[in-house]
Amino acid sequence: MALRTILTAPDPRLKKKAAAVASVDAEVRQLMDDMLETMYAAPGIGLAAPQVGELKRVVVLDIDREDVKTGPLCMANPEVIDASDEDVTYEEGCLSVPEHYSDVARPAKVTVRYLDRGGETQELTCEGLLATCVQHEIDHLDGILFIDHISSLKRNMILRKLLKARKEKERDEAEGKPATKLKMTAKEEAAEA
Numbered sequence: 376m377a378l379r380t381i382l383t384a385p386d387p388r389l390k391k392k393a394a395a396v397a398s399v400d401a402e403v404r405q406l407m408d409d410m411l412e413t414m415y416a417a418p419g420i421g422l423a424a425p426q427v428g429e430l431k432r433v434v435v436l437d438i439d440r441e442d443v444k445t446g447p448l449c450m451a452n453p454e455v456i457d458a459s460d461e462d463v464t465y466e467e468g469c470l471s472v473p474e475h476y477s478d479v480a481r482p483a484k485v486t487v488r489y490l491d492r493g494g495e496t497q498e499l500t501c502e503g504l505l506a507t508c509v510q511h512e513i514d515h516l517d518g519i520l521f522i523d524h525i526s527s528l529k530r531n532m533i534l535r536k537l538l539k540a541r542k543e544k545e546r547d548e549a550e551g552k553p554a555t556k557l558k559m560t561a562k563e564e565a566a567e568a
């Protein structure tokens with residue numbers, strides 16, 4: 376297994392539509408394993424292949440909360456085949472949009488069809504945080520970030536801050552300064568996917 380670099384917004388690769396995989400072969404399984412390792416190291420509760428620069432329809436998830444414990448889930452070509460009319464709002468974060476969080480409303484319950492790590496077709500009905508997380512990850516496969524669900528005013532503010540932080544980091548690195556440790560905030564515990 377290998378750790379992959381997680382891309383952060385704004386990056387054109389995060390805005391592209393990913394292609395379906397023909398089958399879950401050794402290469403796709405390797406990608407799933409690398410993505411799980413990268414997600415746990417981050418740490419996060421979900422990761423989509425475009426976040427590590429692979430434009431393939433592959434996502435991984437692992438939610439370990441009091442009310443939802445999924446264990447590692449690997450999904451190739453996931454698609455929502457049923458969604459509730461009722462919405463639920465969660466404060467979302469994303470490993471590709473570090474340190475920013477926003478409320479997003481999505482269907483409260485969805486059924487997802489996908490190929491598992493063994494290449495078998497599975498259907499999973501998801502509720503609560505898992506429903507939100509799986510929709511957040513599938514969005515990534517279509518080049519959609521959670522900030523695309525919020526007002527353009529707030530989205531542009533977040534993107535400007537991310538660009539500024541990236542430029543400061545690049546300037547510090549060019550000057551040979553040690554990387555500034557990211558400031559831990561009250562949101563430290565919030566879920567990032």
Ligand SMILES: [Zn+2]
Pocket residue numbers: 468469470471511515568
């Ligand atoms: Zn994300």
